[in-house]
Amino acid sequence: MKTHTPKSQENLQTIENLLKTFAIQPFQNDGEHHFSIKEIKPESQMPSLFDKEVIISLFDSDHDVTQMQNSFNTLEFKMNLLFDNKFDKFDDVYKEGTFIFVELKNSSELIKQYVLYHRGKIIDGSIQNDATTKSFIYNTIKPKSEKNNNRFVHSLYENVRKDDISCCVRYLSIKEISQVLASQTSSPYAMPVGFTVSIALDDLLIFSAFSEYPNSLFGDLKIKFKINPSAFVFCQVDPVMS
Structure with a gap:
């Protein structure tokens, strides 16, 4: 007995096979492809003051x-927080249970201005004299899903009160502040604190559409930037929600 198949059904496929023809198949590593992570030290003398320029090479001959989209600058620095109140009139119970946080909304806002150099020459159009404002605008439209995956980069308020590792923040109790300021006699009172910031390169506007940089083809690439000490904000941690 011979089965007759209508011509209209000869080329029919299953839905699964049809969808595969439109899907991008994941890359399978056959062992010939690999990546490595390398730390590049700044060319500028470190440690440096806030008003000094920092030069870092983004090129590595090795x-x-x-991968620009996976590269970042890590800055560790010390700064003085200035207070006009020593909190000496607050109850001890209040001091122990009340925290403030000092933060960067986005770590890239720490860079005040920058310029790129390619093989020792300034790249036309790369000079940014108000990088803090542009970084703020650019990161405002970024989806939240991209702000929750990196350490010390983005400070969303709902994450700050949860002490999330993604936040670029330093927590300080009123008790800790009061103890440091107690012996000081003149206002403003200074409290030294340490801070760690990770600046993802693709959070900077000039690298926002940058993915991979072929080192051997394009050659030396450097960024020179200055820090903006006025980019920090502070607020009290919500004692109820936290």
Whole structure:
């Protein structure tokens, strides 16, 4: 007995096979592809003051390609927080249970201005004299899903009160502040604190559409930037929600 198949059904496929023809198949690593992580030290003398320029090379001759979208600058620095009140009239119970946080809304806002150099020459159009404002605007439209995955980069308020690792923040109790300021006699009172910031390169506007940089093809690439000490904000941690 011979089965007759209508011509209209000869080329029919299952839905699964049809969808596969439109899907991008994931890359399978056959062992010939690999990546490595390398730390590049700044060319500028470190430690440096806030008003000094910092130069960092984004080029590495040991790597064929630099993945800009996965690269970041890590800055560790000390700064003085200035207070006009020593909180000496507050109850001890209040001091122990009340915290403030000093933060950067987005770590890239710490960079005040920057310029890129390619093989020792300034890249036309790369000079940014108000990088803090542009970084703020650019990161405002970024989806939240991209702000929750990196350490010390983005400070969403709902994450700050949860002490999330993604926040670029330093927590201080009123008790701790009061103890440091107690012996000081003149206002403003200064409290030294340490801070760690990770600045994702693609959070900077000039690298927002940058993915991979072929080192051997394009050659030396450097960024020179200045820090903006006025980019920090502070607020009290919600004692009820936290």
